[in-house]
Each structure stands twice: as C-alpha cells, then as structure tokens.
Amino acid sequence: MTQTIREVVVAQDQGRPEVLLSVRGLDVRFGGRRDVHAVRGLDLDISAGQCVAIVGESGSGKSVTARTLVGLAGPGAVVSAKRFQIGDVDARRLSERAWRKIRGRSIGLVLQDAQNSLDPLRPVRREVGEVLIRHQLVPRRQLARTVDQALSDVGFPDPQVRGGQYPHQLSGGLRQRALIAAALAGGPKLIVADEPTTALDVTIQAQILELLRSKCEAGTALLLISHDLAVVSSIADRVLVMKDGVVVESGTTTQVLEDPQHDYTTRLLRAIPSASTRGHRLSADAAPEAEATPVARDHGLPVARDRGSVVLCAQAVHKSFELPGHRRLVAVDGVSVSVKAGQKLGVVGESGSGKSTLARILLGLQAPDTGAVQVLGTDWGTAGREHRHEIRRAVQFVSQDPLGSFDPRYTVEEVISEPLRSVSSAQLRAERVREVLALTRLSPDLLAALPRKLSGGQRQRVSIARALALRPSVLICDEPVSALDVSIQAQILDLLDDLNHRTGTSLVFISHDLSVVHHLVDDVVVMEAGRVVESGPVTQVFADPQHAYTRRLIAAAPKPAHDLRAA
Amino acid sequence: MTAVSIPSGGLFAAHLPRWIRGIRPTLVLSLLVLAVAASAAIAPGLWTHTDPLHADPLAARQPPSLAHLAGTDIQGRDVLTRIVYGARFSLLIGLGATLVALGLGAILGIVAGVGPRWADQLVTRLVDVVAAFPEVLLALLMIALSGRGAINLALALGVAGLPKYARTIRATVQQTRCAGYVEQATTFGASRWQRLVRHVLPNALGPLPVMVTIGFGGAIISSSGLSFLGLGPQPPAAEWGLMLAESRNYLRQTWWTGVFPGVALTAVVMAATVLGRHLQERYERRLP
Amino acid sequence: SSNGGAAGAQAAGSASPVQGGTLYWGVETALPTVNPHLNGQDKATPILRNVFDSYLYRQESGEYAPWLASSYDVSSDGTTVTLTLRSAVTFSDGQPFNADAVIANFTKLTSKGYLSSIPSGLQFLTSFAKLADDKVQFTLSKPDTLFLLYLSTPASTPLSPASLTKAQTVLESGGPEVAGIGPFVITAFTPKSELDLARRPDYAWAPQALAGGEKAAYLDKVIYRTFVEGSTRTGALQQDQVQVASDIQPLDVASFSKGSGFAYEREYVGGLPYSLYLNVSKAPFDDVRVRKAFIKGFDLAPIIQSIYAGAFDQAKAPISTKGPFADPSSLSGYAVDIDAANKLLDEAGWTQRNADGLRSKDGKVLTVRAVSSSDFVRESRDQLNIAIAAALKQNVGIDYQFQIVDSGTESVRAKANDYEIFDNSYGGADPGVGLDLLYSSDPTRGFIARGKYHNPDLDALLDKGRFTNDLAARKETYKDLQKLVTDNFYVLPLYQTQDNLASVSRVGGITIDPAPGQPFGASRVWLAQ
Amino acid sequence: MTTTVETAVSPLAVPLAGERRSGHGALAFLVARRVLAGVLVLWAAITATFLAIQLAPGDTVSLLLGENRDDPVLRAQTIERWGLNQPLWVQYLTYLRRIPSGDLGISYTLRQPVAHLIAINAGPTFTLAAVAAAGAIVIAILGALIVTSPVHWLRPLVSGYELIMVSAPSFWLAIVLLWLFSFELGWFSIVKQGSWQALVLPAASLALPIGAYLSQLLVSGIDRAMEQPFIITTRARGSSLLAARIQHALRHAALPALHMLGLIVGSLLGGAVIVEQVFGRVGLGQLLVDAVKVKDMPLILGVTLVTTAVFVAASTVVDILGTLIDPRTKGNLR
Numbered sequence A: 001m002t003q004t005i006r007e008v009v010v011a012q013d014q015g016r017p018e019v020l021l022s023v024r025g026l027d028v029r030f031g032g033r034r035d036v037h038a039v040r041g042l043d044l045d046i047s048a049g050q051c052v053a054i055v056g057e058s059g060s061g062k063s064v065t066a067r068t069l070v071g072l073a074g075p076g077a078v079v080s081a082k083r084f085q086i087g088d089v090d091a092r093r094l095s096e097r098a099w100r101k102i103r104g105r106s107i108g109l110v111l112q113d114a115q116n117s118l119d120p121l122r123p124v125r126r127e128v129g130e131v132l133i134r135h136q137l138v139p140r141r142q143l144a145r146t147v148d149q150a151l152s153d154v155g156f157p158d159p160q161v162r163g164g165q166y167p168h169q170l171s172g173g174l175r176q177r178a179l180i181a182a183a184l185a186g187g188p189k190l191i192v193a194d195e196p197t198t199a200l201d202v203t204i205q206a207q208i209l210e211l212l213r214s215k216c217e218a219g220t221a222l223l224l225i226s227h228d229l230a231v232v233s234s235i236a237d238r239v240l241v242m243k244d245g246v247v248v249e250s251g252t253t254t255q256v257l258e259d260p261q262h263d264y265t266t267r268l269l270r271a272i273p274s275a276s277t278r279g280h281r282l283s284a285d286a287a288p289e290a291e292a293t294p295v296a297r298d299h300g301l302p303v304a305r306d307r308g309s310v311v312l313c314a315q316a317v318h319k320s321f322e323l324p325g326h327r328r329l330v331a332v333d334g335v336s337v338s339v340k341a342g343q344k345l346g347v348v349g350e351s352g353s354g355k356s357t358l359a360r361i362l363l364g365l366q367a368p369d370t371g372a373v374q375v376l377g378t379d380w381g382t383a384g385r386e387h388r389h390e391i392r393r394a395v396q397f398v399s400q401d402p403l404g405s406f407d408p409r410y411t412v413e414e415v416i417s418e419p420l421r422s423v424s425s426a427q428l429r430a431e432r433v434r435e436v437l438a439l440t441r442l443s444p445d446l447l448a449a450l451p452r453k454l455s456g457g458q459r460q461r462v463s464i465a466r467a468l469a470l471r472p473s474v475l476i477c478d479e480p481v482s483a484l485d486v487s488i489q490a491q492i493l494d495l496l497d498d499l500n501h502r503t504g505t506s507l508v509f510i511s512h513d514l515s516v517v518h519h520l521v522d523d524v525v526v527m528e529a530g531r532v533v534e535s536g537p538v539t540q541v542f543a544d545p546q547h548a549y550t551r552r553l554i555a556a557a558p559k560p561a562h563d564l565r566a567a
Numbered sequence B: 001m002t003a004v005s006i007p008s009g010g011l012f013a014a015h016l017p018r019w020i021r022g023i024r025p026t027l028v029l030s031l032l033v034l035a036v037a038a039s040a041a042i043a044p045g046l047w048t049h050t051d052p053l054h055a056d057p058l059a060a061r062q063p064p065s066l067a068h069l070a071g072t073d074i075q076g077r078d079v080l081t082r083i084v085y086g087a088r089f090s091l092l093i094g095l096g097a098t099l100v101a102l103g104l105g106a107i108l109g110i111v112a113g114v115g116p117r118w119a120d121q122l123v124t125r126l127v128d129v130v131a132a133f134p135e136v137l138l139a140l141l142m143i144a145l146s147g148r149g150a151i152n153l154a155l156a157l158g159v160a161g162l163p164k165y166a167r168t169i170r171a172t173v174q175q176t177r178c179a180g181y182v183e184q185a186t187t188f189g190a191s192r193w194q195r196l197v198r199h200v201l202p203n204a205l206g207p208l209p210v211m212v213t214i215g216f217g218g219a220i221i222s223s224s225g226l227s228f229l230g231l232g233p234q235p236p237a238a239e240w241g242l243m244l245a246e247s248r249n250y251l252r253q254t255w256w257t258g259v260f261p262g263v264a265l266t267a268v269v270m271a272a273t274v275l276g277r278h279l280q281e282r283y284e285r286r287l288p
Numbered sequence C: 001s002s003n004g005g006a007a008g009a010q011a012a013g014s015a016s017p018v019q020g021g022t023l024y025w026g027v028e029t030a031l032p033t034v035n036p037h038l039n040g041q042d043k044a045t046p047i048l049r050n051v052f053d054s055y056l057y058r059q060e061s062g063e064y065a066p067w068l069a070s071s072y073d074v075s076s077d078g079t080t081v082t083l084t085l086r087s088a089v090t091f092s093d094g095q096p097f098n099a100d101a102v103i104a105n106f107t108k109l110t111s112k113g114y115l116s117s118i119p120s121g122l123q124f125l126t127s128f129a130k131l132a133d134d135k136v137q138f139t140l141s142k143p144d145t146l147f148l149l150y151l152s153t154p155a156s157t158p159l160s161p162a163s164l165t166k167a168q169t170v171l172e173s174g175g176p177e178v179a180g181i182g183p184f185v186i187t188a189f190t191p192k193s194e195l196d197l198a199r200r201p202d203y204a205w206a207p208q209a210l211a212g213g214e215k216a217a218y219l220d221k222v223i224y225r226t227f228v229e230g231s232t233r234t235g236a237l238q239q240d241q242v243q244v245a246s247d248i249q250p251l252d253v254a255s256f257s258k259g260s261g262f263a264y265e266r267e268y269v270g271g272l273p274y275s276l277y278l279n280v281s282k283a284p285f286d287d288v289r290v291r292k293a294f295i296k297g298f299d300l301a302p303i304i305q306s307i308y309a310g311a312f313d314q315a316k317a318p319i320s321t322k323g324p325f326a327d328p329s330s331l332s333g334y335a336v337d338i339d340a341a342n343k344l345l346d347e348a349g350w351t352q353r354n355a356d357g358l359r360s361k362d363g364k365v366l367t368v369r370a371v372s373s374s375d376f377v378r379e380s381r382d383q384l385n386i387a388i389a390a391a392l393k394q395n396v397g398i399d400y401q402f403q404i405v406d407s408g409t410e411s412v413r414a415k416a417n418d419y420e421i422f423d424n425s426y427g428g429a430d431p432g433v434g435l436d437l438l439y440s441s442d443p444t445r446g447f448i449a450r451g452k453y454h455n456p457d458l459d460a461l462l463d464k465g466r467f468t469n470d471l472a473a474r475k476e477t478y479k480d481l482q483k484l485v486t487d488n489f490y491v492l493p494l495y496q497t498q499d500n501l502a503s504v505s506r507v508g509g510i511t512i513d514p515a516p517g518q519p520f521g522a523s524r525v526w527l528a529q
Numbered sequence D: 001m002t003t004t005v006e007t008a009v010s011p012l013a014v015p016l017a018g019e020r021r022s023g024h025g026a027l028a029f030l031v032a033r034r035v036l037a038g039v040l041v042l043w044a045a046i047t048a049t050f051l052a053i054q055l056a057p058g059d060t061v062s063l064l065l066g067e068n069r070d071d072p073v074l075r076a077q078t079i080e081r082w083g084l085n086q087p088l089w090v091q092y093l094t095y096l097r098r099i100p101s102g103d104l105g106i107s108y109t110l111r112q113p114v115a116h117l118i119a120i121n122a123g124p125t126f127t128l129a130a131v132a133a134a135g136a137i138v139i140a141i142l143g144a145l146i147v148t149s150p151v152h153w154l155r156p157l158v159s160g161y162e163l164i165m166v167s168a169p170s171f172w173l174a175i176v177l178l179w180l181f182s183f184e185l186g187w188f189s190i191v192k193q194g195s196w197q198a199l200v201l202p203a204a205s206l207a208l209p210i211g212a213y214l215s216q217l218l219v220s221g222i223d224r225a226m227e228q229p230f231i232i233t234t235r236a237r238g239s240s241l242l243a244a245r246i247q248h249a250l251r252h253a254a255l256p257a258l259h260m261l262g263l264i265v266g267s268l269l270g271g272a273v274i275v276e277q278v279f280g281r282v283g284l285g286q287l288l289v290d291a292v293k294v295k296d297m298p299l300i301l302g303v304t305l306v307t308t309a310v311f312v313a314a315s316t317v318v319d320i321l322g323t324l325i326d327p328r329t330k331g332n333l334r
C-alpha cells in the first residue's frame, strides 16, 4: 500500500464525522461529435455515516457524477473541478495508478445496471474477491473466508456454495447483493450506489434498502442515486436534485421534499403516483380540451361497447410450462377475471407470479391448457381462423418494451398504420393515424422519424397510438411505465387515464408498482404464484388487504418518510 | 483544472466541417478500389484497348515500361490488360460463390428457422455434413463431377460457404421469430405468413449485406487458392488467381507478372473487407 | 549428342571422389510406388536405377551390353533369347541371383493380376525356361526387338524371390522390404514424397560400359525429396538444402550458369519428342489441307524461345534426336507459310470469319481442341499450347483450345472421340515403344494412337521397325516412317524432351546414362567435404 | 456480448430429449450423443463422397489400367481383383462394413492399405495443424492486446498488417515466407521432414492469416466487452485497464474466436494442401488432391473419413471448451 492510500485511510479521527468527499464546481463534458455538458458546477460533501441522495430525471447527469467520483467518467470526458478532495487527497492531480489505489479501497461503486455489472463469465465470489486481490487486502489463504464473510454480510444465502454460481444463475436481488458485497469488500468509507433498486421487485427492493441503511448506520457514507423519491425520502439525510447536469436544489431531505424551492423539484414530487393522487393529473400537461378529440369516423372499424357490458373475460384459465427435466411450472393457475367496457383493471404481483402469462392468454397469443377466454362473447379457442383475426382487433397490447415491439425498419407512421392494413383506403388510414396521434398527443412531425430516435416517453406514446388505431375494446398494458422515469411515467399514466375516459376503452394494467396501480385503476387483482389471491376495488383492497400476501406486498412498498404531496 | 483525458479528434479536425470529419479515408479508398474493379469488370474497354489474349512471343517477359505499364508475361501478353480483364472473372467468381452460398444458405436457414422441428433437424444435419467437408475436398469432388472452370469453381465455393450463411440465418430467423414486434403483429390479426413476410424475413436478413461483402472477399481468396491447385478457370483465361498461379514459378525472373495481379486481388479483398466492416458497424449501431 | 556432358565433374574441380556423406536430391517426380515392375514413369527410371540393376545395359548406339547377364544370345530368327547370368551376385537381402530367381521374376511378371498393364516388351513373350543355374531362355512369337529393350529397363529388373512372395500390398508398393540388386538399398519410402536410400557396401556389378565399372557407391545416403513446385526446387538448391535438383524450370536455368557456383547440365531424352498428334478420323483434320494449314500457320521457333528461354529446344524430327533414329529432313515440308496456310483453309471451305476473326464453315467455327489430362501438363506445356493458339488465331483464324481436364474426363473424351488433337511425349531409350503406342492401328498395340491414323503403310513400317534386331535396317525403316507421318501432316513435333539437373559445386560424378539420356542414379556421385 | 454468445451456434447440437444429467455422467452422456451425431455426419459424408465419385466421369477400370496396354483379359483381371464386378451397393456396403475394423481398403494407385497411408500422412498434417493453431492463438491474442491497447499509434499498424494477412492469397504468403526465410536468409531448411526447421515456415504460413483473422474477431469482441458495465465495475474495484482487458474482456471475446478456430482447424486440410505443395511436405492434403485427380476411391473415402472425423472432433472439443469459458452455453452443448 502506498502513501496515498494510507493518507486516506488513516485520516479518520474520532469525534466529529470527517468529510470523506468534498467537491466544488465539478464539471464534466463529453467532447466528440456532439458536445455534451453532462455535469455543471456540482458541489457535494459527504461525511462518514451520512447518506446523500441525488435525484433527477433520466439523463440529468447522475450516473456521470457517480462515475466521475471514482475517476471513471468515461472515454472522451473532460473533467474539471475547483475542488475535488477524497479524504486528504486532491483527486484532481491523481495519476491513473493512484486512482486505482482509491477505487474499491476508499470508494466503492455499485453501478446502475445490476444485470450487466457482474462479469457473466465469472462466479460471483471471484468478483467479490477481485477487490481484495487488487489491493492485497488479505493473504491468499484467507481470501475464500473473507469473500464468504463479505457475501454473508450483505445477506447472501449460503455463500460457500452459491457464491460459486454465475450471475445468470442468480436472481436479480442476489445479483444486486453480490454487487454491493463486492463494493463493500475492500472496506471503503464511501459507497456510491447508482440506482441500486430499480429493476427490482418491491419486496427485494425493501431488503436492499434495509441493507444499505444498516451500512450507513454502521458508519459507511452512502451516495445514493435514484429517481425514486419515495426511496430517497426513506433513507437519505441530504438530497440533491439535478436537472440537465445542474443541481437545482439541495438540502436536507426534509427541506427538499417538504418545502421544495425549485419549480422542477415540485414537478418531480407531483409526478409521483400514490393512493392520494387518484383522480388527479400527475404531469404538468394540461388536460386535453374536449374539442381536441376528433370526431371518430367509421373506418370500418368496430366501435367500443356500452359501458358496463363484459368485453373480455377469462374463466378458470390454467397454463403450465414444461421445464427441463420433466418438471412443470404452473404459471397461471385457475385464474378468472372479467373486464367490463370502460373498466380499468389492475393486475399486481411479484415477479414471476404469472402476470405476463395471463396477459398473453387474454390476448390470445397463448392458448390456456384449460379454461376459456371470451372476447366480446366469442371464445378464442372455438373461433375460426378468420374470426380470430377479426376479434384480435378488439384486444390490443402495450408492452413494457415499446422499442422491441416496433419493427426496427419502420418509421413512426408505418408503425402506427401497420394494424390498419385491413382498412382499404389510404386516405382513411392516414386520417386514422392522425386521429390517434392527436389522442396520444404526439406531434405529426414525428411521423417520419425512426422510433429508436425517440425518447422513452414518445416511444410509449407511439406504442399506445398504434394499439388504439384499431379502436380496441380493451387495452392490455404489461408494465407500460416501469421502464420510464417518474416524470415521463406521469405523462403516460395521465394519457391512459384520459383515453379511458374519452374513448371508453377498457384497460388491463399490469404492474408490480403498487402505487401506480393504486393511482390509476378501478379494480385490482393480486396474483401470487399463478393464483389470484385477492381482488376487488383498488381502494378497498389496499386499504384493507385480506390476504397475507397482499399485506406483505403493501408493507414492502417504499413508504415515503415525508409527505411528498405537501407542496 | 485537470484534464482527465483529451477529447479525441485533435485540434486539427475541429476546424473541418462535420461531414468531412465523418469521412473515413480507408472507407473512401475502399469504395474507390471497388468502383475501379467493378468498372473494369463491366467495361474493361474503358481501361485498356488491347486484347488480354493477344500474345506476342517477341515481346515476352518485358518489365514494366511505358508501352506495358505492368510489363508482359511469358506469352508476351500485356499484364495490365489481363489484370483489367481479369477483374470480371475474379469478381464474378467471388460474387457468384457468395450468391450461391447465400441463396442456398438462406433457403436452408429460413426453412430451418421457420419450419417445423423435423425440418430444422434435417437441415441442421445436412448443413453439418456440408460443413464437415473441407472446402478443398468439396471443390475437388465437385470439379471431378462437373469439370474445371469458373462456373464450377464458383459453385463449389458456394456450396462450401453455405453452412456459414445457413447457420447465421437460421439463428437470426429464430431470434426474430420471437421478437416483440412479430408477436405484436399477431395482435393486429396478421397471419403467420404475413408475419413471416412482413417482419421476420426482412429483419432476419438484415445482416446479409454485411455477410455478403465480407464473404465476397473470402470467396475471392479461396478461389485463388483453388486456382493455384489448378481447379479454377483454365488458361488462357485472364483471371487473377490463375495469373498468380501461372506466374508463381517465374517470380524471380518476372516479378511483375505475379506482383501486380496479387496487388489487385489483395486490394479488392481488402476493400471488400473494409467496406464489410463498415457496414457491420453501421448495422450494429442500428440495433436497439 | 547435346550440350552438358560431365559438367558435374568439372564443377567439383579436379578433386578426386570422396567417400561418404548424405545427399539430398530434389525432384519433381512423385513416386506412387517404388516397385520397378509397376512404376511406369519415365522420370522414375533415374531414381529406381539406384536400387534395381537390369539384365542388359543399352548403349547409346542402340546395342546392348552385359550387365546382370554376363552375355546374351539372340537366335538368328530373333525369337529365342538366352541370357547367361553373372555369377556371385546377390540380392540386397542376401538371396542369390540365379536362373531360379529370374524364372520366379518372370513367373510373377506374367502372372494374372500383378501388372496393371502389359509392357510392350512382354507382348510377344510366349515362354521362358531355366537351361542351367546361370542360363535362362526366352521364346518369343515374333522377333521383337523391344524384348531386349525390356530386359534393359527397370521394368524387368529382378527382385529377390523372397520379396516376390511378400504380401501383395508390400510387394506392389515396394520399399525397404522389396530387395533388388543395386548400389543402394531403400531404407524408407513415403509415397509421393520421399525415398531414402543407403549404400550397399558389397555392391560390385555396375555395367562395364559405364565409367568406373563395378564399384560400390560413394555416398552413404541419398534422399530423394519430391518438390512439385519448380521454384521450391531451385530455391532449396541455391541454399544447399538439396545438393542436386532435377527438372530445373526454364527461366531458372540462367541462375545456374557458369560462374554461379552451380553446375547445370541437360541431356535430350530418347523416344518421341513432345508432339501434337492430329486426329484424322473426323472433321476438320480428316482434311489434309486443314492439317497442313494448322502446322504451317505459325512460327514455332519464337514461341519456344519465349516460353523456354533457350532451356528447351524445338523438336527437330518426329523421333527424338537422342539415339540413332531421328530424321530431321522429314520436317522440311513444315516450314512456316502463313499465306499458304490461309489459302489452304480457304480452299478447304473455311472461308467465313466471325467477329473474333475465327474461320468458320456452314456456321461452324474452325475449332480444334486438345484434351489433356492435368497429370501430364508439365514443362509449361499449357503455356506453349496457349501461345500456339494465340498465334494460330492471329495468323490463320483457327480456334485452337488447349483443354486441361482430370484424367477421368480425359478418358471419357478419348473414348467418345471428342477431341481433335492429342498431345504426348514418350520417353525411353528406343523410339519403337512409343511409335507402336502412338501410331499403330492394331488395337493390341496402338493404345494411345489418338490420331486414329489407320494407315496400312504406316502399320507395315511399324512392324518392319519392330520385328528385327538389325539396327541399320531399323534406321532406314524409321526414316521412311518419319517421312510418311510428316508427308501426311499427322504430327507436329514441338520440343525435344530432355532431363536436366543442377547441383552445388561440392557435388561431383553425376553420370548420364546416354541411351535414355537420364542420370544414371547416384551411384557415381560424390560429395566434397 | 450476449448476442454473440447466443448466435455462436454449435455446429453439431443434437437436441436432448432426455432429462438433464449432472456432473461427469452428464458430460459422458453429452460426449456419447456427440459421438453418435458425429458418426451420422461421417456416414453422410462417406455416402456423399461415394456417390460423387461414382457420378464423376471416367470409369475406374480405365484409370486402374492406366493409359497403356488395355486388353480384355487384363481388364477382366483388374475388375475382379478390385471387386469392381459387384453391384455398386454391394461395394458400398462392403466398404461400410469394413470401416469399424480399421480396414479402409487398398489404394488403387499407391497399392498400399489406405489405413497405413493415412497413418503415415496424418502425422505430419496434424502436427502442422496443431502447431499452426497454437501459433495462431498466440498471434491472435498478442495482436488483439496490442490493437486494443492504449498505445494508439500501434493500432493502425497492427490492424493494417492483419488486414493484409487476411486479404492476401494464402499460397502467396507461403511462397514469400519460403523465399525470404528459407531461400534468402537460409534460416529454416525445409528438406528434412519431421525436423522443427521444416515445420516453422509451413506452420507460419497457416498461422499468420488465421491468427490475424482471429485477432480481428478478438478485437471486436474485446471492444464490445470493454463497453459493458462490468468493466467499469471491475475498474471501480481498482483493476487496471490492462487487467480488465485480459481478465475480463478477453474471455468474452474468446468464445466466438474459439468457435471460429474450431471450424478453421476442422478444415485446415484445405490450407494444408497448398502449404504441403509449396513446401513439398508429405501430408493428407496432397494425398487427397492426388487421389481425387486419379479417382482413387478407397483413398478418397479414407481421407474424407479422417478429415470429417477431425472436423467433428474439433467442433466437439470446441463446444466443451466453450462451456469452460462461458458457463451460459452449457445449454447449447447437447
């Protein structure tokens, strides 16, 4: 170990919490083709045991900040700062060699993308051991023991055995734990955790947050990056709100969340869906004027049914899959649901509980092993081939991954008009495309664009527009907002609500996010391991959950420590 | 202020307009080489007015001079003229082999990719058998069957190259078949066939231009190897591989008869490879 | 007879022969088998000579001298040949060489299924018998002079009786287990690639007629390595990786010129030169005017010069100028006359010309095709023919195509009479074998008479030349024969075939066997230092 | 990276209907299945070759007789001796039946048992292939590490060299190497077969282009892997760029390169023909070319058998090695 490290490590004296990281006026630019000024004049201080959170919408520079703090801003990045002190070291003058001594030893980094942040070709224990080897923290003999210890510290079950598994053999939660274990193994005083709980299921998310919180209490400083204000409010001491690379607001968590000064913070807070936001708009978008709705013309397309009649219903559907080794996995186990015209039905449940499979069965993409699904009174199973194609149009689908659902060769116009091939007249088709564009509040300028050039929110709108083109009776949305950040999510949720109101299209809304469901739907179905464990009006189910599983789910959802709607 | 690293491009490039900065000299050069080769193949008369078969024993083995820019060969034929006319043969063999490989490979790959399980099995096995034959053995057998010559050479190389295409296309077809947009098309009421034609095939065959460009260079190289073994076009044809093979024993006395065709061949293959890689990069960048 | 001579000895200066050493000899020839009875390659003879001596030694004059037979006697009618065997000769496996061994060999040679083709020499052999322990008598149905020739080639060489009883595959492929009588023994054989020889110390039976006589070899080991690529042989020789290289390519010859530190020598080989035989059985060569126009329509000399750069010479007669039989005057009617050729073609009705300037008649282009099996395309023959084709096209508008095919296709095309020209060279010490094969209309003799001449006068001359041992008479006969085939424009001799080799200066004693014009093995070769 | 792994289609994947086994049993089972599939491929290759030779012009008897003395008696003898009087299917079945006992018949032209001929020719070819493959791997890894290294001026140099290597005709390279290093500089004599000197240049002429090609594959693999988040993670633990490249990225790039190497080694015979001819080496390639030229059927079939067997073996080995490199591909190994 060299001088540099010792300075950093030894600098901890008793008494007042030492400042581990102090940054003033941090600037990060990316040169090259388009000049990106990713971080502008960021100030940041973290002392031991403290948890500082950075929030902000996608692209605001959070991850760049995190990477810059360990000297890995990326190729082509130009970093400058008025002050950049890691412990006693002036990081502005560090050589690459010196940086290597700091990384993992003084600062641990947990990257945003847990799926890909572990080398898929190495057992996780080697990844955890790597930091120990690099910094020669333990003798070879003790390496295995130390790694097992590090893994069990983060609640990794049975580290001796499961530590030998490869990332693809582990669940998302375990992977995230292993990643955190690796970040902690070198004993850093500061952990930078970039969106450590996104992509995770509520229950697992709660466990990871608990883990981080306990580390913090044990004296490790935490820089938490998240776009989820509920998460932040439950753990952070201080919050920085970033927008377009600039910290627009910072202060203690209470200050920022309860008395936001900046307009942007207010908007961010307002965009968070919850029980209390039911019936309110989340986004800043104004509600569309009534006359903005074009008079729907008959293009030879079916018209939505009267409110109240059952448009889609599944009766005791059952679906199992064959797994290798003659095992069968029951994905959907005797589920019955029915959707009335104009109804908004939510489906919640943990990952793997069969939500998507149910959606596919309702869509007629997958035939149930037993049970039947009726669309507008016609059975999927018994309908003839021609008739099936007809009734398919009554049920449309919006997926979590809009981009993947677009043919990569198609422009927005082609994507939206694809379902309309059956409409003979080109003029009528163009008219219908314009109608749905207006409905989804997309600019006609986008028609010629390729979907992959659009923002996430725009893509999801295009996906919804396409689904609406056939004037379906039911729109089945499988996690339509889970890939979007809060503000965009707010817009999409508002849009779906509007559409439901104005066109009378029923919604089947699948989500693992209880607050979103709570915000949007009328009725909810709770699924566990393929079964419906509870169902009813959403307010009733969430207010008074009957089933233990529902209660567990609700308990695990992050509870804001602050009243986020106060502003 | 600490510059952690320097923006790429350098000072110099910064002053040029963006579209010029975007041009890569190797790519331009490659396109130029291919264009010249293609024009020679299509209209050799543009580049030379002599007959590639015109022999003049009295002017044999002359080193490069103004009269014969690339010298003359052992028969007294103008080497440059033969290189120009050779472009047609060589490019056609390369292209022919690639198209045969691609055509057969695509059909097999698509059948395996979309067909029933047994068809997939059958095709996979068939392709394994073809792949298990070394290229030379296949070419030898096919040429033993049907005789020497440019067309048979292209056919043999095509068959030998088929497994690569068949396997890739099978894999991409199977991948695209499960893509979100194909499933989505089902919900609009598109039939199996419509999905196949509208979505699966166009997308699965997306990497083909890349494969063709890179395969083209490879086919030219392979064909020159088989020409070396005497399995290619027969003399007196002007074909680069054959010219190389014919000159290989005179290299020390008449280096120009071998070096110039070799340079032409290598340049075209390099150009095709560079272009192929460029296309590949563009293709990969386009992927979501 | 030609340039060359004892260049090897000169290169090694006046130094006297040195005993011992290992010599690498690079050759083009790939040996599929080293059983001398079965290997029919001309080019194998100089290699096999190291291991297999013959009964008789043929001299350049065409006469035969004793070798393993101490004397021979031909009856006056020429149908009985008696060999008296040299005494105290042993095979390399220690078995004695005697009449029984000779009988065993001829029994094997005439047995069913051993030979894959019957050599000319055995064609008229009717019986053979042991007269005494050292005497064997052969009876022929005709006074075939080729029988004596046969007794002087490796094709009849005696193998030890023990070898003859070896397993079929062992015997047929030859190699260390097949013993003969010669200055070397085979120690290893890799088909088509390498033949390793070791000196036989007790060897003492070389033919008297050859300089040095009865001595054992100088070298301890000789290793023949096949390099198909001519430039590889040249390069390996220049680096002294091989000390002798055969079949030097024409253009490389200059690098071994005087003062280069290498010795180069070449020798014409006997038999028939490389020639084009015109298929007279079908149009267009059934018309003598077209044949004549073909032959007179271009100037061969500059073409030979440009392709071979002086390393090969234009053929001077239908029979090799090596040996006593060539008649250069027979080619006097072959002088180039392009105008005459054009006129002849006009007369023959090939008056139309197509866009390429090629003649045609009734819409059929005047195309003549040679179909050559790729195995036989060597010595830049493809280049030579292409140059001829170019000249013919330019001069007289004949479309000559030299088609190289695999041997299977060649045999099919030959059988279907689907060719107009047959190209061939036939080596050997006596032209009789080749003449029979290439001109005879007798189906048991003219197997490669692809000109399909069916000319009774020609057949009569062939018989007359073959069934006599009288050299002077044969000379006369072959003179008439050469005149006949050239008067009829049956054949166009192109270049005189030859053997050549180059060696590093350390090598001395390279000896040419004058009758076939090929190196007499490596038995007299020595390596300085 | 993941896409590459997924599309690295194993050439001989046989679907596994039975249950998944574990440990050594599973490997043995997989190997057994692979062997079975391999036998199937061999059989098909033999059959196809047999048919192709039958369909090729020229009858075997004429070829056996050569072009000299063809007469009815000899012809009959020859036909009988080589069993050509039997119907084709009998000849075919007889051949197949003899294979398991190692009897591959007797070469028409070389008059030796084919098994023996293969035995003496396969050694040099396999040595050549093995040394070339090893050389190619070393060249590829070195090249890839240089190209991806931060020493920027080296990158265009090495990639340029690689581009030329993969774009130049292979026999050209062989001839140039031979002339330069054996005939001009005299470093490696090529005449003593079996000596290491005689192996260096032939192996280099095969290894250089293959190495360059693999290196290009590795480079694109490494470049792609270096963009993956786990590289930032490992660097955030204090790994140097070089360590990240060697210990993480190289391995990711290795899988497609390995598969390609398997294919190349399995068909190295093609390259070997040319190298064997230029360097005058004994070997299977030259044996095969000569055999096909004269329609020496037992020899052709014998060499086909060996080369396809090598191909099958190579792809099996590659797949097994592949699972060591990337445990995710275990599912592919069926």
Ligand SMILES: Nc1ncnc2c1ncn2[C@@H]1O[C@H](COP(=O)(O)OP(=O)(O)OP(=O)(O)O)[C@@H](O)[C@H]1O
Pocket (backbone or CB within 6 Å): A030, A036, A038, A056, A057, A058, A059, A060, A061, A062, A063, A064, A065, A073, A074, A075, A076, A112, A227, A485
């Ligand atoms: N290596 C890079 N080169 C160029 N631009 C970059 C690079 N890395 C990030 N950026 C840009 O910097 C900006 C900030 O990106 P950053 O990843 O920090 O956003 P974020 O706040 O983490 O967003 P998210 O919530 O989506 O993770 C973006 O505009 C991004 O495109």
Ligand SMILES: Nc1ncnc2c1ncn2[C@@H]1O[C@H](COP(=O)(O)OP(=O)(O)OP(=O)(O)O)[C@@H](O)[C@H]1O
Pocket (backbone or CB within 6 Å): A321, A322, A329, A330, A331, A349, A350, A351, A352, A353, A354, A355, A356, A357, A358, A512
């Ligand atoms: N085609 C299939 N073959 C085998 N198993 C499948 C298949 N499709 C789904 N499953 C399994 O069925 C179960 C239910 O999957 P499903 O996708 O419906 O869950 P989900 O509730 O949507 O989960 P998530 O929230 O992660 O999307 C899972 O265990 C999944 O692995």
Ligand SMILES: [Mg+2]
Pocket (backbone or CB within 6 Å): A062, A063, A064, A112, A194
């Ligand atoms: Mg981020």
Ligand SMILES: [Mg+2]
Pocket (backbone or CB within 6 Å): A355, A356, A357, A478
């Ligand atoms: Mg799901």
